[in-house]
Amino acid sequence: MKLVVFITQLYVLCHLVLADQIFPAHLGGTFSRSSREPKYKIEFHPEDSPFHPEDGQESVVMPNDNGQNFICYLPKVEEAKSGKQVLQHNISSVIVETEKRVKMKTPDELLEVLREECFIRQEGWWSYEFCYQKRLRQIHLEDEKVVQEFILGIYDAEATAAVNQNLSDISRLKDPRSKDAYQRYHAHQYTNGTTCDLTDQQRATEVRFVCSEGIAMINSITEIATCKYAVTIQCPTLCKHPAFLAERPVWQAINCNVLPKDYKETKAEEESNIKQIVLGADTDSESPSNDVSDD
Numbered sequence: 567m568k569l570v571v572f573i574t575q576l577y578v579l580c581h582l583v584l585a586d587q588i589f590p591a592h593l594g595g596t597f598s599r600s601s602r603e604p605k606y607k608i609e610f611h612p613e614d615s616p617f618h619p620e621d622g623q624e625s626v627v628m629p630n631d632n633g634q635n636f637i638c639y640l641p642k643v644e645e646a647k648s649g650k651q652v653l654q655h656n657i658s659s660v661i662v663e664t665e666k667r668v669k670m671k672t673p674d675e676l677l678e679v680l681r682e683e684c685f686i687r688q689e690g691w692w693s694y695e696f697c698y699q700k701r702l703r704q705i706h707l708e709d710e711k712v713v714q715e716f717i718l719g720i721y722d723a724e725a726t727a728a729v730n731q732n733l734s735d736i737s738r739l740k741d742p743r744s745k746d747a748y749q750r751y752h753a754h755q756y757t758n759g760t761t762c763d764l765t766d767q768q769r770a771t772e773v774r775f776v777c778s779e780g781i782a783m784i785n786s787i788t789e790i791a792t793c794k795y796a797v798t799i800q801c802p803t804l805c806k807h808p809a810f811l812a813e814r815p816v817w818q819a820i821n822c823n824v825l826p827k828d829y830k831e832t833k834a835e836e837e838s839n840i841k842q843i844v845l846g847a848d849t850d851s852e853s854p855s856n857d858v859s860d861d
Contacts, residue, residue: 608820617821635825641818673752676803687784702771719756719771726755751776762793771795777810
């Protein structure tokens with residue numbers, strides 16, 4: 567049953583990722599049901615450098631919206647010997663132990679790698695551009711030129727310091743994918759955006775940085791109130807902070823190759839050879855023994 571659900575999710579994700587191209591092409595896409603469960607990323611390999619599966623690795627054929635077929639190899643997941651979950655150490659204890667061994671970097675120090683970076687995410691008509699500690703804007707492009715623009719916020723160092731002082735640098739957000747899971751994040755405040763026609767107030771955004779393996783990217787954009795936004799940025803360097811260790815996902819790769827044109831013929835040949843071997847074995851077992859002597 568789990569395999570059926572897994573394949574269904576893979577099929578849907580293949581269509582979403584390949585049709586909308588929201589994620590970078592080299593990343594493919596990701597999905598999971600909870601931040602505590604393994605996460606899966608789809609990696610598409612070019613024809614001249616295909617993925618080479620292990621012996622016995624399960625595969626499924628998945629078409630995209632253009633009718634192009636891919637053969638996707640499912641990851642081999644080894645189950646733990648014990649069915650019991652390993653309990654996480656108390657976060658404060660982990661931090662204390664870490665501080666004894668090495669001076670711990672703050673979340674902001676770990677995020678310094680993003681200082682000169684800008685990220686873009688496209689969602690239908692709009693694109694969203696986030697530049698670290700600079701600004702966040704909502705834009706519409708035509709012929710690669712900005713024809714519409716709303717500033718969703720400009721980095722506010724004072725507001726950021728005030729919020730993080732009250733929350734000890736780390737906040738917790740209820741994870742909607744699981745009734746008992748929370749996701750830890752470090753927040754920056756972006757204020758003084760374009761004035762909102764509906765509220766006559768300037769737009770503002772809370773940018774939430776979360777620990778996530780892979781590459782740094784805009785994960786989601788939500789309007790939590792009229793002209794008030796929350797943007798989640800996944801950042802692998804944040805995983806070096808012990809307070810975020812519990813959020814580090816176990817990644818499993820689903821590797822997809824372009825389906826060869828002769829795939830059906832090759833598969834039919836293999837099945838035919840298997841049948842011949844089986845039939846040959848049956849014939850041998852049914853034939854009379856030649857060891858009987860004529861006395």
